[in-house]
Amino acid sequence: MSHVTGRVRGCSLDVHPTEKALVVQYEVEATVLGALGDPMVGERKECQKIIRLKSLNPNTDTALLAQKVVEECRLIHPSKLQEVEQLLFYLQNRKQSNDNQGKKCIASRDFKPYQGLELEEEASITNIEEYVELLYEDIQEKIRGATLILQLARNPDNLEELIQNQTVLGALARVLREEWKQSVDLATTIVYVFFCFSSFSQFHVLVTHFKIGALCMNIIEHELKRYDLWQDELQKKKKAYEGSSENQNLKKEHERSFRKYQSLLIKQEQLLRVSLCLLLNLAEDTRTELKMRNKDIVHMLVKILDREDKELLLVVVSFLKKLSIFLENKNDMAEAFAVGKLAQLVPCEHHELLSTTLRLLLNLSFDTSLRSQMVQAGLIPQLSSLLADEGQRQLSMCILYHISMDDRFKSMFADTDCIPQLMKMLFDCGEEKIDVELISLCINLAANQSNAQVICEGAGLKMLMKRAIKLKDVLVMKIIRNLSQHNGPTKSLFLDHVGDLAAQISEGEAEEFVIECLGTLSNLTIADLDWALLLTEYHLVPYLKDRLKAGSAEDDLILEVVIMIGTVSMDDPCAALLAKSGIIPALIQLLNAKQEDDEFVCQIVYVFYQMVFHKATRDVIIKDTQAPAYLIDLMHDNNAEIRRVCDNTLDIIAEHDDDWGKKIQTEKFRWFNAQWLEMVEHRQMDDVGEPFLYDEDGEYIIGSTDILERPHLFYSADGIISADPAFNPEFYMDIQSGELEPCGYMRSADQIPAERPISVYGLHSDQHLFYNYTTASR
Numbered sequence: 001m002s003h004v005t006g007r008v009r010g011c012s013l014d015v016h017p018t019e020k021a022l023v024v025q026y027e028v029e030a031t032v033l034g035a036l037g038d039p040m041v042g043e044r045k046e047c048q049k050i051i052r053l054k055s056l057n058p059n060t061d062t063a064l065l066a067q068k069v070v071e072e073c074r075l076i077h078p079s080k081l082q083e084v085e086q087l088l089f090y091l092q093n094r095k096q097s098n099d100n101q102g103k104k105c106i107a108s109r110d111f112k113p114y115q116g117l118e119l120e121e122e123a124s125i126t127n128i129e130e131y132v133e134l135l136y137e138d139i140q141e142k143i144r145g146a147t148l149i150l151q152l153a154r155n156p157d158n159l160e161e162l163i164q165n166q167t168v169l170g171a172l173a174r175v176l177r178e179e180w181k182q183s184v185d186l187a188t189t190i191v192y193v194f195f196c197f198s199s200f201s202q203f204h205v206l207v208t209h210f211k212i213g214a215l216c217m218n219i220i221e222h223e224l225k226r227y228d229l230w231q232d233e234l235q236k237k238k239k240a241y242e243g244s245s246e247n248q249n250l251k252k253e254h255e256r257s258f259r260k261y262q263s264l265l266i267k268q269e270q271l272l273r274v275s276l277c278l279l280l281n282l283a284e285d286t287r288t289e290l291k292m293r294n295k296d297i298v299h300m301l302v303k304i305l306d307r308e309d310k311e312l313l314l315v316v317v318s319f320l321k322k323l324s325i326f327l328e329n330k331n332d333m334a335e336a337f338a339v340g341k342l343a344q345l346v347p348c349e350h351h352e353l354l355s356t357t358l359r360l361l362l363n364l365s366f367d368t369s370l371r372s373q374m375v376q377a378g379l380i381p382q383l384s385s386l387l388a389d390e391g392q393r394q395l396s397m398c399i400l401y402h403i404s405m406d407d408r409f410k411s412m413f414a415d416t417d418c419i420p421q422l423m424k425m426l427f428d429c430g431e432e433k434i435d436v437e438l439i440s441l442c443i444n445l446a447a448n449q450s451n452a453q454v455i456c457e458g459a460g461l462k463m464l465m466k467r468a469i470k471l472k473d474v475l476v477m478k479i480i481r482n483l484s485q486h487n488g489p490t491k492s493l494f495l496d497h498v499g500d501l502a503a504q505i506s507e508g509e510a511e512e513f514v515i516e517c518l519g520t521l522s523n524l525t526i527a528d529l530d531w532a533l534l535l536t537e538y539h540l541v542p543y544l545k546d547r548l549k550a551g552s553a554e555d556d557l558i559l560e561v562v563i564m565i566g567t568v569s570m571d572d573p574c575a576a577l578l579a580k581s582g583i584i585p586a587l588i589q590l591l592n593a594k595q596e597d598d599e600f601v602c603q604i605v606y607v608f609y610q611m612v613f614h615k616a617t618r619d620v621i622i623k624d625t626q627a628p629a630y631l632i633d634l635m636h637d638n639n640a641e642i643r644r645v646c647d648n649t650l651d652i653i654a655e656h657d658d659d660w661g662k663k664i665q666t667e668k669f670r671w672f673n674a675q676w677l678e679m680v681e682h683r684q685m686d687d688v689g690e691p692f693l694y695d696e697d698g699e700y701i702i703g704s705t706d707i708l709e710r711p712h713l714f715y716s717a718d719g720i721i722s723a724d725p726a727f728n729p730e731f732y733m734d735i736q737s738g739e740l741e742p743c744g745y746m747r748s749a750d751q752i753p754a755e756r757p758i759s760v761y762g763l764h765s766d767q768h769l770f771y772n773y774t775t776a777s778r
Helices: 062-072 078-093 096-107 125-134 139-153 156-164 166-179 184-198 201-209 212-242 247-282 286-294 297-304 310-323 327-335 338-343 351-364 368-376 379-388 393-404 407-415 418-428 436-445 449-455 460-471 474-484 489-496 498-503 511-523 531-537 540-547 555-568 572-580 583-593 598-611 615-624 627-634 640-656 658-682 729-737
Strands: 003-015 021-033 039-052
Touching (some): 003 078, 125 139, 125 156, 125 166, 139 166, 156 166, 156 184, 156 201, 166 184, 166 212, 184 201, 184 247, 212 247, 212 286, 247 310, 286 310, 286 327, 297 310, 297 327, 327 338, 327 351, 338 351, 351 368, 368 393, 379 418, 393 407, 407 418, 407 436, 418 460, 436 449, 436 474, 449 489, 460 489, 474 489, 474 511, 498 531, 531 540, 531 555, 540 555, 540 583, 555 583, 555 598, 572 583, 572 615, 615 640
Antiparallel strands (some): 003 021
16 A cells, blocks of 8 residues: 655755745655555655744844744754854844835835725734635625735735635635625725736736636726716706705705715725726736727726826826727727827826826827827927926927927927927037937927027027037038028028038038038028129039039939039029039939939929029020930920929020920920820720721721821811911921921820930930930830
8 A cells, every 4th residue: 555755855044035034945855655665656846935033123132033943943954043043143134125125016006095994903824714714704704804815915925825725716706706896895905816916927817717807897897887977966966056045955965975975986996996907917918908908998098087096097097008009099099089188197296197198198199190189189388398307308309209290280389488498408418419309309390480480599590500510410400401491581590601501511521411511502592692602612513513423422412412503503603603614414414314213303404494594504505405305305204393394494495496496396296196196096986976087998097107197187177176276287288298307206105105215306416306206214
């Protein structure tokens, strides 16, 4: 017959990290012996025992206490007496801060006690069975039993032992499920017990097993409905005494009801808080969080935002912040108008609540519609006032930055003290690196004219220029560039700084910094600025010409050079200076190289547009370059802005040169005519309705020969049908007789190349115009 024996091995001692207690670590070795006493099966298990020393104080005799510990604890061998005494001496002299820190860690989960929840007696883990039996008595005894179990559960060291006693948690779950409506005190205490378990992830399965999360959702929903009923009842009683002649008695009744309401509200908010804390812990699992969302947790939380209890609001806002990272939850918050309620918490005296609220608003501010709600709720001035608070400054700036991304709201910053505070923070940085949130917000705000005037007040622009040039600060230069784009008094302030900006445009400077300097100068369309003198004094013409070569620098820098040339070309002497330097052929070469980039093409065409205004540069463009031919081709570009600039430029060229005027008019006719024929070709028509589309033999003529050799297509019973009233029948006869040189024709939309041709005629400089119209790929 077999039997089991067990013995203790490997006992070790240590002090408890937070309490006045010794921790005994040991192994229990269990062996199953056979009929003859031979070991058959063996198993080892690591165990731990905590010896709490409540009587230990600075006056305790550690030697006597150590002897007592060894005598009463059979796990400790007498040979370890000296070691026990040393550990007790250490505990006796350990700094109090460690103990306080441990208590603070546990107290951070404490809730405000209320009458009926506190007990004078102290719970002991050895009496756990007695506490469980109390759960089967009346309500008051159940509250007492649950409170004593709560005392044990609030000590993390007891949780393992409570779990091993399955009766405890089962009885608590049963009582909560059956009687939570009977007593708020009882419900709060039991939920608090399960909250202590939910604070540790390894116990979540246990809490879920008893379906405490679903029960808490039901409790919250029920309590919110009760709150609405209380509010309605109070409003009715208030209206009753206000509208009655005998209002004294009714007023006293209302006051009594209000006092009762306040006491009930305190208990209800305590229950809501502990229930939400438990759910927040369980929401670590996204699957559990999804179940909560399906039960409308977001709308419940938003509804609780109307409460005044700061501790409850902190839990609610923390929960919403966690939920807000998912799109569906964010949309639910938008539907419930959460932003308007959150705005009431900014600013707030409760530091942690304010910080959590700002973090939630930051999450929500990524949504455009929610940013609009923030502005409507008046958050811009409220957040601006928080910039003075160093603890909330970064979060406030991040939200303001998101709001400033929308052009609709930029001007609203000018009416607050936000910009002066930002400028002060900017200048207080000295030569240190500026925070990215601060500089980014300033860059956005500088893009608005009203804000720009505030930024430039006093010595604002001067200080920005000083820092940017001294430190070669690209981001500060971006602010200056945005400031320079506004017309009015702000732009004239730059007259004192054009020399400093021009001096930065050189080979030795970093490209990023030069790009911002060029962009700033390009914005300075000031009549009093002598561009020719500036280009000559700072030797900018060779630099600009060299940078027009494809591959000479980054595309961003080359594009800024083209824009700069377009700006300075508005000045007559400056345009002539550029034309003589050979910049126009360089621009055409760049146009060939960058013909796939609409931004490059548009800016180069704009340079031609500016230059044709001046007689000297107009003659160069018309007589010495192929620029008009390129412009004719670009009349039909897919980009509407390019077409518009080309049309305006060609109109000016046609007014001053008859030959190019005829060529431009011819090309316009050919284009409009091709569009008309394309429409005709793709229409569904019958033989009788469209007789002119078939020859005498009944064959379809579209596409068989050159359409321009069949002028009868352009006549109807009433006379000529022309795309342009300037053309008459003699024009078509001239084409047939050969008086006008032949030109090609784009037959239909599927034959028109989608790419932009190298030039409208695809010619080399030694080829004759209007000969063999060809296109090249863009």
